[in-house]
Structure formats: structure tokens, C-alpha cells
Amino acid sequence: MTAPQWDPAQYSRFEAQRDRAALDLLVRLPEDFAPREIWDLGCGTGQHAALLKRRHPEAGVHGMDSSAAMLDQARALADDVDWSVGDIATWAPEQPADLIFANASLQWLPDHTPLFRRLAEALGPGGVLAVQMPLSWDTLHHRLMRETVAEKRWASLFADVTARVQAMSPEAYYDVLAPLCDDVDIWSTTYLHVLAGENAVLEWMKGTALRPYLTALDGDPEAQDAFLAALGGRLSAAFPRRADGATLLPFPRLFLVAQRR
Ligand SMILES: C[S@@+](CC[C@H](N)C(=O)[O-])C[C@H]1O[C@@H](n2cnc3c(N)ncnc32)[C@H](O)[C@@H]1O
Secondary structure: OOOOOOOHHHHHOOHHHHHHHHHHHHOOOOOOOOOOEEEEEOOOOOHHHHHHHHHOOOOEEEEEEOOHHHHHHHHHHOOOOEEEEOOHHHOOOOOOEEEEEEEOOHHHOOOHHHHHHHHHHOEEEEEEEEEEEEOOOOOHHHHHHHHHHOOHHHOOOOOOOOOOOOOOOHHHHHHHHOOOEEEEEEEEEEEEEEEOOOOHHHHHHHHOOOHHHHHHOOOOHHHHHHHHHHHHHHHHHHOOOOOOOOEEEEEEEEEEEEEEO
């Protein structure tokens, strides 16, 4: 399968809404925390790694992502962060990390039991793992996406696309982290994102969940337009604009903060 191509400009269109969960995660870090080695895994356009560097100027801050296009934007934000292209699936730091921050990235990887164990094991004593992932599987917009993708006319075009995995239960994440960590704090929140513009839920999904499908149709603009029109029709009917023109998107997210003992 071809790796999804990311589009930083499309992703950043809803930056205020996307940032909200990352900031809610950051305020849950321990108050007296002074990390020296910080990793932002799947750092995307880099705003959180840059923020962590401003907050902890003495620390070595590393922003890692598999998308060169996202990293190009990140590099323009801060030159005192160590940006690198890499794959979370094979990531192993040279020295134990004090903070591993992963906002809206780990949902792209399979096999969460070994993945989360490996991330916790990459922390030094007292190090913190802080993760946020969308709980999108059961949301209406993802159900409509799966319904559209499953239509016969797309079957051969999407044959090589690896569908995103469903998150495990909160209890399952606890069971993986508790043998290695103290203070395993897990919670979920549903945001009601207020989106502006035409077919806003489609535009939102074009920045993230649809990347593998749009990548598969790259080079076939007609098929891409037809696919977006089919899904867009369903989404605009399911998410009608309010009286003030806004579109409301309920979006549940799972948060985990755990400190290595
Ligand atoms: C939804 S964006 C989140 C970006 C950023 N963390 C934020 O909060 O804005 C997901 C990011 O994860 C990256 N990603 C997905 N799978 C990855 C992997 N296996 N290794 C490294 N980065 C990955 C993508 O390239 C993308 O930039």
C-alpha cells in the first residue's frame, strides 16, 4: 500500500479545533515536571513540539513524523527543535525519553498492545507518556465514510488501502500501561466542533481520515471528484448547517497520561 500523502494546508484549515484536544492533554502533565528529553511522535506541522520547546527551553525536543510535507511546515516554525522523518512503528530513542507526546497520531498504527508497551518502555523512570486519539470509529461521519468506501464502484481502487484501526477499550490501555506505570489517567471527552464553510465535515475529513483514500485516487482526478461528491452528499445531508451557517461536528477523543515508575 502507498503511504497516505498529507496536505499541511488542508490539515491546518481547522487548526483551532484540532489544537484544543492537544492543549487539554498538555495541562494534564505533572505540575513539577522538568523533562530533559522530549519526543513528539507524529508531530505533524510541529506546533506542539515548538510549544514544548518554549515551555522547556533546557530540554532536547524532537519532533518526528513520517510525512516530509508536514515536517517542511514544522521546520519553518522552530529551528531549536530536532525535526526528523521517521516511523513510530520502528522508533527507538537513543536515550530514555522523559516525555513522549503523541497527539492524534497513534490511531494510524495497528497493534496497540505491543505499541503502547514499547512506548512506555522507552521512558526513563518518572517519564510521562501523553496520548490523545480520536474515538472516531463509531461516529456518524466515519460510518458514512466506511459506507461510501465499501460501495462496489470503489472496491478495486481502494483494494490496497489499509483501513484505520479501531481504538482499544480504555480498560485495555490501562491493562497494558499499569504494569509499567503509576498514575494511569485515562479519560474521554466529546467536543462539539463548530465548523465554518461549505460542506465543512467533508473539508475536515479531507485533512485527516480521507488521506489514504485521496492518496489512492491520486492521478485520477475524475474518480477523486466522484468519490468526494458521493461522500460529500451524504455528509451534508447528515450535518445540516445551522441557522448561523455553522456546521456542528460531535467528536469524541480518548486521552491517556501515564508516568513510568
Ligand atoms: C492527524 S495528524 C496529527 C499531527 C499533530 N500531532 C497534531 O496534533 O497536529 C497525524 C500525523 O501522524 C503522522 N503519522 C501517521 N502515522 C505515522 C507513523 N507511523 N510514524 C510517524 N508519523 C506518523 C502523519 O504523517 C501526520 O502528520
